[in-house]
Amino acid sequence: MxxxxxxxxxxxxxxxxxxxxxxxxxxxxxxxxxxxxxxxxxxxxxxxxxxxxxxxxxxxxxxxxxxxxxxxxxxxxxxxxxxxxxxxxxxxxxxxxxxxxxxxxxxxxxxxxxxxxxxxxxxxxxxxxxxxxxxxxxxxxxxxxxxxxxxxxxxxxxxxxxxxxxxxxxxxxxxxxxxxxxxxxxxxxxxxxxxxxxxxxxxDPVVSGDGDLTATRDYRTYAAAFEDASRRKWEQVRPYVLPGRIVDIGCATGGLLELVAAEPRLHESDLFGVDVARHLVAEAEHKKTQGVFANPNVWFVQANILRGEVMPERSVDTTVTIALTHEISSYGDGVPDVERFARRVLAHTRPGGVWINSDVCGPADGDRPVHLTLRDDDGTRPGVVTDLDAWARPDVAAHVRGLSTASRMRQFAHDFPRLSGASFTVEEVLPGTFRLTLRDAMEFLTTKDYADNWLSECHERFCDLDRDAWTGLLTGAGFELGPESGAWRNEWLVEHSFAPVASLTDATTGEHVEWPDTHVLTVARRPVLGA
Missing domain, CATH: 3.40.50.620 (HUPs)
Structure with missing residues (x-):
């Protein structure tokens, strides 16, 4: 017509x-x-x-x-x-x-x-x-x-x-x-x-086409977890934060910066949040427009610091990273990318400035062979490992959540090495008892409860660096490591996540093995002299 x-x-x-x-x-x-x-x-x-x-x-x-x-x-x-x-x-x-x-x-x-x-x-x-x-x-x-x-x-x-x-x-x-x-x-x-x-x-090889680390992450639960942990993490890093230009790399939705902005000692500081994930930066910007931050001098940047300079050289007084460095290692080129990240942080830090890092870490003596015995009566025991890649995220979460702890290990042994790229060798020597290294045992134990983001979490390696490796990495980059630094064991995890369903023994002697350190706090300063 x-x-x-x-x-x-x-x-x-x-x-x-x-x-x-x-x-x-x-x-x-x-x-x-x-x-x-x-x-x-x-x-x-x-x-x-x-x-x-x-x-x-x-x-x-x-x-x-x-x-x-x-x-x-x-x-x-x-x-x-x-x-x-x-x-x-x-x-x-x-x-x-x-x-x-x-x-x-x-x-x-x-x-x-x-x-x-x-x-x-x-x-x-x-x-x-x-x-x-x-x-x-x-x-x-x-x-x-x-x-x-x-x-x-x-x-x-x-x-x-x-x-x-x-x-x-x-x-x-x-x-x-x-x-x-x-x-x-x-x-x-x-x-x-x-x-x-x-x-x-x-x-940028790390970020997906939509500006995220992974397509299998549920950012609602991910952001909520960061928000819930922000106050606890702030109490941990607060004593070491210097006023001036403060940068939170891996800021998620800005939960930590809310607390920084409310700190009277830091009221004249400029606050910057940097994150690679578009979803999280968008939510942080939304919170800023809603007047959530007490300090108006707050800015957010979507960027991958490994791909270019985010802050000018020698311009930052305090850099804070919370639960970030293991993601850099997992989604990049492993520990070499963490080393490169450390050099970039050093470059943008003023002489006398500080980088405060809190993250998971690997156990000392990580290559030690152990037997990890897991409960097999606290959920389903399918008998076969399931290929979950084509499943919708809620279905993956429901399936993993319903597995017994031992069956979850069997699923983890399938998903973790192929998604993370890590070497993971495990042998079930008795029903529910697995022979593997202490490092691999802790990889499983620190991941097993993340059913909501199972495939995303199986992409991540929590144990690439132990305490001694962190010390060498930071001093090698040019930082001085403060006496406040050290590895520590999360007792809540031991009481609520590890002990109820698992036990560790030495694979050779059969002796009981204490739960190792799970986290690290490093307070690294750029030297004033010769910097």
Whole structure:
């Protein structure tokens, strides 16, 4: 059926990390009536037709899917369209999980964000889109669609490069990206350091495309655990914190910084929270807007400190890391990455400044062969190990939670080595009794209760470094280790997690083995002299 009404709005949804020359030329041709829709009917636009750029995932930044912050994308579009005198409106659309009504969400967001001055009536609106699944969603709502890149081929018959393809070229160091991008884009990117930012994000081997360490982590329970532990951890590190510039690396949702901000002794300090996980930084920013932090001088940064400088050299008085360094070792290149992290912390620490680290640690004499005897009557005993990779997270949690402790060891022996990359050798010498090293025994015992995030936790190694290894690592990086430092045993874990279901004996003599240290606190200072 022919369409008699003139088009007043061109809805152009997308992440819009950059604008290409082709896109601008195409939009001009579309407004001039030179483009047909996907049904082959010519699109006739009114002389004052406006392009509505719907910037999706506008609240995401610092990930491979969304390396450019939403506000920069909005500003770039405004800049390009002003240069081109292309009538436009820019509307940010927050990210949502994949949903059948996403197209409806976009159109409603546009109408709401513009105070309903823009009504995207399908009779007067055409959607510009080149993604088949998205095209189908808008067509179901009754919108006509023009295919943008799908509508054209170059002299070789190739489809013009989409913006995401151009971002990929930039990230790969291909200088031809500037030939495809609109001429106003390279200067804009240089002005705000976006080229380097994109290259850094794409080069990060640790973070997933969505800006997380792992796709199997439930960040609600993960964040809640950090919040619950913040006060206890703060009491542990509080005596050693120096006022000035204080940085919490691995800040999660900012629970520890809430307590730092409320400390009268530190009221004139500047507080920085750094975390690699987008979900956690977003929640910390949300808390800041709600006025949660008593000190207004609080900033949050999503970054991986291993991939580049986060704070200037010799600028930080106190760095705090809580339950972070084992993740660096687990998700990076092992202990060498912890060593590299230590050197970066030293570099940004002022002479006389301090790095306070609290984390799990491996037992002394970790290679000692032991027998670990576990209860096998406190849950189910399937008899076979289950491949959990394709299971939904709640189903994994329910399955693991229902296993007996010995059966959980059997599952752990399957999941831990393949996910963590660690060597893990275990032999069940008697039903429920396992021969392994003391280090491997503690890997299991300190992980076994994390059913909610089982596959994620099996990716992590808790025992890569013992007390002596920490001492050598920190002094080797250039720190002086304070007398407050040392390994310690979490007695709550012994009483509530280890002793009720497990016992340790020496594999050779049969003698009882005391539960070893489980945690370490290090207070490392950068020397004032010769620093």
């Amino acid at each position: 022919p369409h008699d009404q003139l088009i007043r709005h061109v809805l152009f949804p997308g992440r819009h990390h950059l604008v290409t020359r082709f896109q601008v030329d195409y939009l001009r041709a579309l407004r001039a009536g030179l483009v047909s829709d996907l049904d082959g009917e010519r699109v006739r636009c009114s002389p004052d037709a406006v392009v509505v750029w719907a910037v999706t995932s506008a609240n995401h930044a610092g990930t491979r899917r969304n390396p450019v912050p939403g506000h920069r994308r909005e500003a770039l579009i405004e800049h390009v369209t002003a240069v081109e005198h292309l009538p436009s409106l820019v509307v940010p659309v927050p990210d949502v999980a994949p949903h059948a009504r996403f197209a409806h969400l976009v159109t409603t967001t546009v109408q709401t964000a513009t105070g309903h001055t823009v009504t995207l009536d399908p009779r007067e609106t055409v959607v510009a889109c080149s993604t088949p699944a998205v095209i189908a969603a808008y067509q179901e709502l009754g919108y006509r669609v023009v295919g943008v890149e799908l509508d054209a081929t170059d002299a070789l018959g190739d489809v013009p490069a989409r913006p995401w393809d151009v971002v990929g070229r930039l990230a790969a160091g291909d200088p031809t990206w500037t030939d495809v991008a609109h001429p106003a884009v390279p200067g804009f990117f240089r002005r705000y350091g976006l080229e380097a930012q994109i290259v850094q994000v794409f080069a």
